[in-house]
Amino acid sequence: MSPTSEGRTSLQPRRVLLTVHTGRRDIVALARSSAARLQESGIVVRLLDDEAKELDITGAEVVPADAEAARDTEIVMVFGGDGTFLRAAELARFTDAALMGVNLGRVGFLAETEPEAVEETLQAIERCEYSVEERLAIEVDVVDVDGTVVGGTWALNEVSIEKAERSRVLDVVILIDGRPLTSFGCDGVLCATPTGSTAYAFSAGGPVVWPDVEALLLVPTNAHALFARPLVTSPNSVLTVSVPADGNRARVSADGRRMVSVPDGGRVDVRKASRPVRIARVHASTFGDRLVAKFGLPVRGFRDARHAGPGHELTTSRNVFDREVVDGNGDVVAGGEAAGGGTRDDG
Structure with a gap:
């Protein structure tokens, strides 16, 4: 399903509500830089009143954290783990806003984007180049x-x-x-x-x-x-x-x-x-790809993990605890200490 503009005319500015796990400075910094990028493109950034002080984003709208918080917004952008995402789902429950998560927790099945892909995600929001899934609640x-x-x-x-x-x-x-x-x-x-x-x-x-x-x-x-x-x-x-x-x-x-x-x-x-709950998607990865990445599932055969057999085309996998990316030979090619590790009920 493609994004829609229900309830929004061409005369109304586009709005994005940020919900942020403000207990970590790296998450706050990423939310601030993302807000600045959205504002530069003419999108109004909206904040929750119980997060606005910690975020300190100039020019942002501030609204109460209630059932009306996501009204007239296009996207609720979530910075945190699954706990933060579930809180955002409450806010967007009775609106047409779609949830888009940046995973800064440990596993983060609900989030669409990893921190290293935020630039691509922001660009997709600016250009309306995302799809919307409707999830059964x-x-x-x-x-x-x-x-x-x-x-x-x-x-x-x-x-x-x-x-x-x-x-x-x-x-x-x-x-x-x-x-x-x-x-x-x-x-x-x-x-x-x-x-x-x-x-x-x-x-x-x-x-x-x-x-x-x-x-x-x-x-x-x-x-x-x-x-x-x-x-x-x-x-x-x-x-x-x-x-x-x-x-x-x-x-x-x-x-x-x-x-x-x-x-x-x-x-x-x-x-x-x-x-249903509406979730925005930018990346083309399938749910199966996410299972492999989040759980580090072996896809090359249990007898020889280095064998170039079935599944070898999935050349990288993630360690969900430290975000290391491992290539087909089992060597670490990237990592990220700053990403840290939240839990299911972070924020």
Whole structure:
């Protein structure tokens, strides 16, 4: 999908909202230089009021960090790791703005650009030479024992229905489309999107799903059961996790950012959200390429990593911890100490 100008006329200036992990000086410096470049090209730079002082960018608009922050902006440009990206997704949730991330964390599956390619990314924004992907998001209803919806939230990656008391097992009943499937004790249950399949669900043993696949994932965590396999369902399914009234108390965590308590005897219904999340893409690399680069996957055969066999055309791979680039002979050809390493919940 190509970028659009919905809600914006030729008389209105183009706007880019910056969201920045301001806890690191190298990230702040990169955001400042990027803002200057955008302003030189006539694009209005917008900042969040809780970041503006640290960024100190002359001539920038400053807005509250609320649901209106990304209104009338074309791009929300994210400088940080996946935690910063997920915060930006909240800001852009009910607008037409597309998210474009510069990965300054450790792995950064959500971000489009590595720091060394920022120049190319800025040029693409200036020239409107980017595409926009629409990613499936999920909506959550928390329902009490009487069937009344008492809370709700949404997620781009996953929602975790987890035990509130660490010392006790959480008993759950799993239903798909209103029909009971199985029950077990566990630490929790993850309901994830394809985008979130490389996040918490991946760590819990779930499958990697290409982000353009329309599906919902259900992944138990530390289940006490013989049948507790990860499930992949239709995007039109409703995933339900029901918690018995006499069991451990539960809560919902959405993208590790938003918490909702589950009442005793209540349930959590998860379904595809009516509104997707828009992510801007500049580079031509595929999701498979990103898997190889982020995880340093061996693509030359396990018997001889130096053998010029299948996969040899992928001549470089990244070490996600220090950003070293390794050539086909296993020699380090580039690196970057300054890139540092954030975590999933940086910023």
